[in-house]
Amino acid sequence: MNLSFTVNRRARTLDIDPRVSLLDALRDHLHLTGSKKGCDHGQCGACTVLVNGRRINSCLSLAVMHEGDEIVTVEGLSDGAPSPLQAAFVKHDGFQCGFCTPGQLCSATGMLDEIAEGWPSHASADLDGPYELTQAELSERMSGNLCRCSCYPGINAAIRETAGTGDAT
Numbered sequence: 001m002n003l004s005f006t007v008n009r010r011a012r013t014l015d016i017d018p019r020v021s022l023l024d025a026l027r028d029h030l031h032l033t034g035s036k037k038g039c040d041h042g043q044c045g046a047c048t049v050l051v052n053g054r055r056i057n058s059c060l061s062l063a064v065m066h067e068g069d070e071i072v073t074v075e076g077l078s079d080g081a082p083s084p085l086q087a088a089f090v091k092h093d094g095f096q097c098g099f100c101t102p103g104q105l106c107s108a109t110g111m112l113d114e115i116a117e118g119w120p121s122h123a124s125a126d127l128d129g130p131y132e133l134t135q136a137e138l139s140e141r142m143s144g145n146l147c148r149c150s151c152y153p154g155i156n157a158a159i160r161e162t163a164g165t166g167d168a169t
Contacts, residue, residue: 008076045145055110
């Protein structure tokens with residue numbers, strides 16, 4: 001089946017089996033191996049990418065569902081130099097083994113956009129916003145991304161610094 005979408009600002013066309021997940025299309029067909037296959041059940045967040053600006057678990061989505069979509073993987077978060085979030089991850093040691101880092105970066109990018117757009121979370125006190133990036137908000141909004149090395153203090157500090165709410169170290 002032919003599929004056309006934009007990946008990291010580049011038009012791409014694939015001829016793939018309609019049963020291929022978006023994650024497998026990115027990794028195996030486009031050779032964008034930043035997104036990781038952790039659990040393959042949508043529970044760890046290692047495969048998180050942005051689709052039309054919204055974060056999704058790419059292991060749970062079929063590639064053919066994304067005809068015409070704009071997809072951003074960790075490889076597309078910057079144009080050469082590290083993005084401010086990526087630089088903050090390095091500064092605050094927001095990674096150890098690095099396996100979850102691409103998913104954490106994509107998820108945090110999407111989460112910061114959600115807050116900027118006034119989207120509530122389950123931890124939000126009300127539905128009307130604006131929302132402050134409190135520790136409860138941050139924990140709730142990033143709860144779908146697990147780090148087996150427990151680098152959460154560095155990850156949280158990097159996100160908070162990028163959001164302009166302090167480095168929270």
